[in-house]
Amino acid sequence: xxxxxxxxxxxxxxxxxxxxxxxxxxxxxxxxxxxxxxxxxxxxxxxxxxxxxxxxxxxxxxxxxxxxxxxxxxxxxxxxxxxxxxxxxxxxxxxxxxxxxxxxxxxxxxxxxxxxxxxxxxxxxxxxxxxxxxxxxxxxxxxxxxxxxxxxxxxxxxxxxxxxxxxxxxxxxxxxxxxxxxxxxxxxxxxxxxxxxxxxxxxxxxxxxxxxxxxxxxxxxxxxxxxxxxxxxxxxxxxxxxxxxxxxxxxxxxxxxxxxxxxxxxxxxxxxxxxxxxxxxxxxxxxxxxxxxxxxxxxxxxxxxxxxxxxxxxxxxxxxxxxxxxxxxxxxxxxxxxxxxxxxxxxxxxxxxxxxxxxxxxxxxxxxxxxxxxxxxxxxxxxxxxxxxxxxxxxxxxxxxxxxxxxxxxxxxxxxxxxxxxxxxxxxxxxxxxxxxxxxxxxxxxxxxxxxxxxxxxxxxxxxxxxxxxxxxxxxxxxxxxxxxxxxxxxxxxxxxxxxxxxxxxxxxxxxxxxxxxxxxxxxxxxxxxxxxxxxxxxxxxxxxxxxxxxxxxxxxxxxxxxxxxxxxxxxxxxxxxxxxxxxxxxxxxxxxxxxxxxxxxxxxxxxxxxxxxxxxxxxxxxxxxxxxxxxxxxxxxxxxxxxxxxxxxxxxxxxxxxxxxxxxxxxx
Numbered sequence: 001x002x003x004x005x006x007x008x009x010x011x012x013x014x015x016x017x018x019x020x021x022x023x024x025x026x027x028x029x030x031x032x033x034x035x036x037x038x039x040x041x042x043x044x045x046x047x048x049x050x051x052x053x054x055x056x057x058x059x060x061x062x063x064x065x066x067x068x069x070x071x072x073x074x075x076x077x078x079x080x081x082x083x084x085x086x087x088x089x090x091x092x093x094x095x096x097x098x099x100x101x102x103x104x105x106x107x108x109x110x111x112x113x114x115x116x117x118x119x120x121x122x123x124x125x126x127x128x129x130x131x132x133x134x135x136x137x138x139x140x141x142x143x144x145x146x147x148x149x150x151x152x153x154x155x156x157x158x159x160x161x162x163x164x165x166x167x168x169x170x171x172x173x174x175x176x177x178x179x180x181x182x183x184x185x186x187x188x189x190x191x192x193x194x195x196x197x198x199x200x201x202x203x204x205x206x207x208x209x210x211x212x213x214x215x216x217x218x219x220x221x222x223x224x225x226x227x228x229x230x231x232x233x234x235x236x237x238x239x240x241x242x243x244x245x246x247x248x249x250x251x252x253x254x255x256x257x258x259x260x261x262x263x264x265x266x267x268x269x270x271x272x273x274x275x276x277x278x279x280x281x282x283x284x285x286x287x288x289x290x291x292x293x294x295x296x297x298x299x300x301x302x303x304x305x306x307x308x309x310x311x312x313x314x315x316x317x318x319x320x321x322x323x324x325x326x327x328x329x330x331x332x333x334x335x336x337x338x339x340x341x342x343x344x345x346x347x348x349x350x351x352x353x354x355x356x357x358x359x360x361x362x363x364x365x366x367x368x369x370x371x372x373x374x375x376x377x378x379x380x381x382x383x384x385x386x387x388x389x390x391x392x393x394x395x396x397x398x399x400x401x402x403x404x405x406x407x408x409x410x411x412x413x414x415x416x417x418x419x420x421x422x423x424x425x426x427x428x429x430x431x432x433x434x435x436x437x438x439x440x441x442x443x444x445x446x447x448x449x450x451x452x453x454x455x456x457x458x459x460x461x462x463x464x465x466x467x468x469x470x471x472x473x474x475x476x477x478x479x480x481x482x483x484x485x486x487x488x489x490x491x492x493x494x495x496x497x498x499x500x501x502x503x504x505x506x507x508x509x510x511x512x513x514x515x516x517x518x519x520x521x522x523x524x525x526x527x528x529x530x531x532x533x534x535x536x537x538x539x540x541x542x543x544x545x546x547x548x549x550x551x552x553x554x555x556x557x558x559x560x561x562x563x564x565x566x567x568x569x570x571x572x573x574x575x576x577x578x579x580x581x582x583x584x585x586x587x588x589x590x591x592x593x594x595x596x597x598x599x600x601x602x603x604x605x606x607x608x609x610x611x612x613x614x615x616x617x618x619x620x621x622x623x624x625x626x627x628x629x630x631x632x633x634x635x636x637x638x639x640x641x642x643x644x645x646x647x648x649x650x651x652x653x654x655x656x657x658x659x660x661x662x663x664x665x666x667x668x669x
Contacts, residue, residue, distance in 0.1 A: 040058060047059060074131050077215055085300060090298070097247055107162060109160065109187070110125070113157050120136065143207065154216055159212050171183075243279065290660065305365065309330045309362060310359065314356065314358070323419055324417075325344065326347070330364065330374075348416040360378070360380075361379050433456065443505060444497075454480070474492075503524045504529075513557040518625060595622060603636060604640050605640040629652060631652060633649070635656075637659060
């Protein structure tokens, strides 16, 4: 089949940029000046004929203007996510009898391009969906972005900037991330490259852009597919998709997904799933949206791929609570472009369940492409806990013991953990300091575990109270290797800043067992964030089980902690060193919210939120964000990779909501 002018133009840009890369970056001339000049003239003629000018075309110059910072831009139309599933049946249900596009879910960084009068006037990242960063200066270094179009009307498109797997294999050996380490995944390198301040550096990273939607433009066309099919005429290469003509069977849906996966692999395109979206634009807009995703599509996420490797040993790491956590150390395997060689095993029960012994062949995944997980042991048999669990603490050498928690149901076994009961264990002491200075506690920025370990070793920190007297050792600290006047000033400024804190942070910093963000927020509400009211309740043996989600264990933990004289001394003395500020005003309950006054618990991942993020959404609706399922729980929001809370909710008759149902109810308020 004969090439079109546009296809030849795109081929020449790719070919000549390869020659340029060899010449400018590798000091190698692959062709003579005569051949290059002839190709250049042909490219100029084709651009004149088609009126298409790719941003990275050799004819657009060799300069890449840098910027001093990335400016912000507000998206006229929000760039939201899609709800996700791993169940093909849910795709069939979602499709119904509507015509759909089945499209590659590209794995990179989402960009929005805006053209006016045929000129690219802005390239911007998705950001948080409402506000992104302007990266127009890097457009000329990204393959697949035209700088000029024959179309003079306003055109706004979204797509993905990514790095092809074959290119990433080479580039990851050349570039390091902000932590000085090799990039673990192509998406991270692509995102970092697009946000560089120097366009010339971005141009070296081999980033490609591929559009997947037209937000503005071609108003005469009423379907998404029709608009995407217009883009090749303008020099774009749209994302691969299939268009249905009738409802699909389960087998047909699975075949379509497999064909798209094969296409991506054959064409060196990084993907992490498949997108299903309605084709009709009017109907899509009618579907509406939630706070975090549009309702006209759903993303099908692939199951986490398992990799076989060999378990070499199990490390046991003491924590501040005295529990010793097992970690699997295995032969390194590459998952999603990242070398993985360790994964937490959680507790003794998990080790026993998998019958893990050094030398076993195991299957390892990265859950949601993030958290390494040992899924299975392929060589079960001959398990002996005494051969893998240490009899003495690996830190202090004191005897360890197995502790078994109370089971949730009668007849079931509780969770078994390994513990060190030596309260003077150096690792436990160190981790208590780490917790105290942490972001959710006193939030002393820039204080690393290594710094705290050094100060403890020097004898400068015996109690967390000593942190606020470190100025007594100012000269000694400045004299330490790697330190100096500036480092000391940064440290001391962070310590001073932490003196202005909240009731919740203060309570979390005390490290009372099971008192975290959620429990501290309940106590703050119950006692008006008043230190006096709270300690008065403690002294008068207040029954904390009256509070939401506070059971006998939490009640006993609070009273037992304050019975310890040293704990009470720290509680009282720290208040002379810091100021616990009161909230300016209580949050107003959302009028008409269906969740006002109710308790909602979350299990699994509700994208794009962190756990604390979705808890903030819950609280903004006038509800309490619970941490565990009980008879007092009103709703359970069940996200991806739901845990044991789902089964417990079902057994107690607690209403279970999908994220879509939750956001739909919230939007109706």
